[in-house]
Amino acid sequence: MGMAAHTDSTILNILHQSNTSGLQVFRGDGSGWVTLQPHPGALVILIGDFMHILSNWLYLNPLHRAVVNQTRHRLSIVYLHGPPSSVKIGPLTQPVDHNFPPLYRPVTWSEYLGIKAQYFDKALSTISLRNGFLDAGDENSVKID
Ligand SMILES: O=C(O)CCC(=O)C(=O)O
Ligand SMILES: [Fe+2]
Secondary structure, X not given: OOEEEEOXXXXXXXXXXXXXXXXXXXXXXXOEEEEOOOOOOOOEEEEOHHHHHHOXXXXXXXXXXXXXXXXXOOOEEEEEEOOOOOOOEOOOOOOOOOOOOOOXXXXXXXXXXXXXXXXXXXXXXXXXXXXXXXXXXXXOOXXXX
16 A cells, blocks of 8 residues: 655654665655665654644755555554643743744644645645745655656
């Protein structure tokens, strides 16, 4: 089963893929979609939207996807780590300096999941405190195919 391009709505995801590749991460430096080759015993840590929010854009949520393999069976196991569903979470004050004020309004995970279901790749923009600020999935920064 493949997965369309997305960012994870969690704090972070811990992923193990079998020895068939399929996980790809989008790199904004012009490399485009880069395949993360599986390594035996290795785990992939993906920063989710809430780590992105908490860190006020210091730790970026990578746009990624899973492509299907027509000939080889592929298995990936993902542990999703999110915040408590009803606690409001916004950018932490510590990494936020005065020249870089909070970029997002506080939001609960359950509220954010509703926003994500409705706006998908534009979800972070809808809680942005700065108009025109671009996030990973935004139309103008990355074209999702
Ligand atoms: O199949 C994969 O390796 C990716 C899975 C994934 O991105 C997810 O579960 O959020
Ligand atoms: Fe994912």
